[in-house]
Amino acid sequence: MIDYTIVDLSRLQFAATAMYHFLFVPLTLGLSFLMAIMESVYVMTGREIWRRMTLFWGTCFGINFAMGVATGVVMEFQFGTNWSYYSHYVGDVFGAPLAIEGLMAFFLEATFIGLFFFGWDRLSKIAHLAVTWLVAIGANFSALWILIANGWMQNPVGSTFNPETMRMEVVDFMAVLFNPVAQAKFVHTVSAGYVTGAMFMMSVSAYYMLRGRHLDIAKRSMAVAASFGLASALSVVVLGDESGYVTTEHQKMKLAAMEAMWHTEPAPAPFTVFAIPNAQTRENEYQIQIPYALGLIATRSLTQEVPGILPLVDHAKTRIRNGIAAYAALQAVRANPKDDAARTTFDANWHDLGYSLLLKRYRDDVTKATDAEIEKAAFDTVPNVPVLFWSFRVMVGIGFYLIAFFALFFWLSARHKLGDGRALLWIALFSLPLPWIAIELGWLVAEYGRQPWVIEGVLPTFFAASGLTLVDLAISLSTFLVIYTVLAIIEVILMVRVIRKGPADRSVLEDTPGGSYSPVGVPANANR
Amino acid sequence: MIDLIPLSYETLRLLWWLLLGVLLIGFALTDGFDLGIGALLPFVAKTDAERRILINVVGPVWEGNQVWLIVGGGAIFAAWPPLYAVSFSGFYLAMLLILVALILRPVAFKFRGKIENQKWRDLWDWALFIGGTVPALISGVAVGNVLLGIPFGLDDTLRPRYEGHFFGLLTPFALLCGLVSLSMIVAHGAAVIGLRTEGPTAERARTYGRVAALVAAVLFALGGLWVVFGIGYVVTSVQDPLGPSNPLRKTVEIVTGAWVKGYAARPWTMIAPALGLAGCLLAWLGMTVRGWKTALLGTSMAIFGIISTAGLSLFPFLLPSSLQPNASLTVWDASSSHLTLWTMLLVTCIFLPIILLYTAWVYRVMRGTVTATTIGRNPNAY
Incomplete structure (x- = not known):
């Protein structure tokens, strides 16, 4: 019935296009605020250089933003194209935040981005500044609604299953809105975006300082980026969303997998710094631990236990058995809506209905599942431990490095010593990819760690895909692969060109005579 | 919770059917002229300077315009989940084509002007041409197929299955609808070019726009005739407008x-088909006498009338099924829950007016004729 090749290819396509889209979004989030800050300084001090900075970073922002828009449309459409049963099953809940994102946030951002670029000579200083802030606010609201939608996938609150329509339906929108997982994710994700914007600015500025070019703009940009980056890097780690992981069952499983913690440790649990997790033996072959650390980080208490993987698998078995009862009751209710006994059984067990669907991988009529099949399905709830363990550690490692990095430059900036040591500038230049690596790994931990669920505890991923053909997916995957690769190359070439050309040395808007257009307004530094 | 909602499930379903129309028409009115200008780009603008003029007419507003499509997609997802699930997966390869066009378009705007090289710019002009023509054509083909019925079915867990293929979409009637859509969009783009530019671009747009407006009128009328003698779908059982959203009942x-x-x-x-026809003719008349505002009013009326005609003809159907007619999606059995429709209506009532206000303000700020001089003045111009 379900073609697992199609499911896997659909997952691959979604993961690839999402991770690609997510290369551009964080930079948009970060740069938009940095530009708004710079333009605010311009409006408050009236010093022309701050406008030139806004213009220059705006050019980089524009190239990046176009890619974000282009790849974002794909994301919204893919739920319908590749995950049609998902769309039917949870559209009543999940569609709403997506639609609100468009109405409340993306419209704002996209409508004013045009004025940001085209409105300099048509708006007053204050009006243009307002436009820039609206772009930044729009971008951040966008992230909020997307993460409310994503938070619900991780922790599906405020909804119930309706046997008449065979889908999840909202009962409490406020619960969806104020989902603790969504709130934690929002702060963590936008902060990571700010760090990315700050790092981009640091690296490009460091490049100019190493070359001895545009020192006025580079130093100021670096000073702004260092302080903004330090605050954001602290926020990413301190308000990291690990606290969100204790709230629900599968989030606990994700946490246990990230920590490669097979058994429940006595509270407060130790934090494993290094280990070689073995998914076959379900043991770690070698490990170095810091006592108490994990318990403190994850539960914020000395007494609360962090459950391990194997006890959670045992618990999953119970939920699968309850789920089978719910599934049987659902069939009875659908055959005869007046069957009150079945309805009572269903209402008591519907929370575990999703667990019974895990058995669909092994047999269609899940009510006849054997103990061996239940055992297999229960172990399916364990995500890929080694991948999660290492992705999480590299991400956290980069997170701490970035705090140190921005703290150092913040300190240098406070002492007016930015640009003194060339070695430091080289470090700033080569740290450029780090936030992106951390962010992509963070995505992997959150979404790959959610497997086998697409909606935690409610809908298994394999059950949610569209019934497409291999030809469909071969065509779409190869199309995305070709277009995205070509666009990535062009994007990098253009970005490098714009950066090499550098900001205009004088205000182009006032000094360029009509007609002598140049993309970043460069003639002034052409002779360098 | 449901008891506190002041509007009935039936009313909310009707309102969301109307709002679906509003969003689609909003998309065709705003992003429509971007698409139309893209489709006209190689014909109306011959030199790089002329092309830059056309591109900069769209330049400040295309991002906002495109959001109408995003919100349209989001609203279908939120208010009509089965419609979103069935149509997006059923039209898989057609959707992919539209997506490719929508990927190429934004980057074409941004990337084109960044390198001064004719081959480079020609390449992106092609992208803009394809990015304009393909979505306009395919959207119409899709509507044509909806009118004919889509080969989809639903099993008793409401899992959709689809038994068509891409080339099966290209039937004569669907292609006719595609050409109605394309000519309507091209006429709309031509009207905006005439209004916002001067000299040779406006003149050439006039030539193409007049033809497009007439073609749209003739093909639209022909489509109407075809429908009179062609198939349609009828619900033969009593449908409860307050019932649960289960299309199998x-x-x-x-x-x-x-x-x-x-x-x-x-x-x-x-009134809808009449408005569609009258709009096309008014657009033709306006362009003939170089009354560009009249022409734009005409193309806008045409868009409003033609899209409304498609919606009204189908009512109460959203997506008829040719494979399993009983599984067709209708306004009464393919919506979200009562609570979701109500919540989304509140959100829309708050934000749609705000969106219209600031969009109008942005258009006001950016009003006026686009010329080589105005482009030269802005270092951010495309």
């Missing part, structure tokens, strides 16, 4: 000429 039959029966029952709805 009714019976549907295929009946010749069914799509025009609604007009006999509700004669006032004839």
Whole structure:
């Protein structure tokens, strides 16, 4: 019935296009605020250089933003194209935040981005500044609604299953809105975006300082980026969303997998710094631990236990058995809506209905599942431990490095010593990819760690895909692969060109005579 | 919770059917002229300077315009989940084509002007041309297929299955609808070019726009005639407008000429096709006398009328199924829950007016003729 090749290819396509889209979004989030800050300084001090900075970073922002828009449309459409049963099953809940994102946030951002670029000579200083802030606010609201939608996938609150329509339906929108997982994710994700914007600015500025070019703009940009980056890097780690992981069952499983913690440790649990997790033996072959650390980080208490993987698998078995009862009751209710006994059984067990669907991988009529099949399905709830363990550690490692990095430059900036040591500038230049690596790994931990669920505890991923053909997916995957690769190359070439050309040395808007257009307004530094 | 909602499930379903129309028309009115200008780009603008003029007409507003499509998609997802699930997966390769066009378009705007090289710019002009033509054509083809019925079915867990293939979409009637859509969009783009530019670009746009407006009128009328003698769908059981959203609880039959029966029952709805035709003719007249505002009013009326005609003809159907007619999606059995429709209505009532206000303000700020001089003045111009 379900073609697992199609499911896997659909997952691959979604993961690839999402991770690609997510290369551009964080930079948009970060740069938009940095530009708004710079333009605010311009409006408050009236010093022309701050406008030139806004213009220059705006050019980089524009190239990046176009890619974000282009790849974002794909994301919204893919739920319908590749995950049609998902769309039917949870559209009543999940569609709403997506639609609100468009109405409340993306419209704002996209409508004013045009004025940001085209409105300099048509708006007053204050009006243009307002436009820039609206772009930044729009971008951040966008992230909020997307993460409310994503938070619900991780922790599906405020909804119930309706046997008449065979889908999840909202009962409490406020619960969806104020989902603790969504709130934690929002702060963590936008902060990571700010760090990315700050790092981009640091690296490009460091490049100019190493070359001895545009020192006025580079130093100021670096000073702004260092302080903004330090605050954001602290926020990413301190308000990291690990606290969100204790709230629900599968989030606990994700946490246990990230920590490669097979058994429940006595509270407060130790934090494993290094280990070689073995998914076959379900043991770690070698490990170095810091006592108490994990318990403190994850539960914020000395007494609360962090459950391990194997006890959670045992618990999953119970939920699968309850789920089978719910599934049987659902069939009875659908055959005869007046069957009150079945309805009572269903209402008591519907929370575990999703667990019974895990058995669909092994047999269609899940009510006849054997103990061996239940055992297999229960172990399916364990995500890929080694991948999660290492992705999480590299991400956290980069997170701490970035705090140190921005703290150092913040300190240098406070002492007016930015640009003194060339070695430091080289470090700033080569740290450029780090936030992106951390962010992509963070995505992997959150979404790959959610497997086998697409909606935690409610809908298994394999059950949610569209019934497409291999030809469909071969065509779409190869199309995305070709277009995205070509666009990535062009994007990098253009970005490098714009950066090499550098900001205009004088205000182009006032000094360029009509007609002598140049993309970043460069003639002034052409002779360098 | 449901007891506190002041509007009935039936009213909310009707309102969301109207809002779906509003969003699609909003998309066609705003992003429509971007697409139309893209489709006209190689014909109306011959030199790089002329092309830059056309591109910069769209430049400040295309991002906002495109959001109408995003919000349209989001609203279908939120308010009509089965419609979103079935149509997006059923039209898989057609959707992919539209997506490719929508990927190429934004980057073409941004990337084109960044390198001064004719080959580079020609490449992106092609991207803009394809990015404009393909979505306009395919959207119409899709609507044509909806009118004919889509080969989809639903099993008893409401899992959709689809038994068509991409080339099956390209039937004569669907292609006719595609050409209606394309010519309507091209005429709309031409009207905006005429209004916002001067000299040779406006003159050439006038030539193409007049043809497009007439073609749209003729093909639209032809499509109407075709529908009179072609198949349509009728719900043959009683449908409870307050019932749960389960499309498998009714019976549907295929009946010749069914799509025009609604007009006999509700004669006032004839206003939609009349507006569509009158709009095309008004656009032609406006362009003929170089009254560009009249022309734009005409193309806008045409868009409003033609899209409304498609929606009204189908009512109460959203997506008829040719494979399993009883599984067709209708306004009464393919919506979100009562609570979701209500919540989304509140959100829309708050934000849609705000969106219209600031969009109007942005258009006001950016008003005026686009010329080589105005482009030269802005270092951010495309």
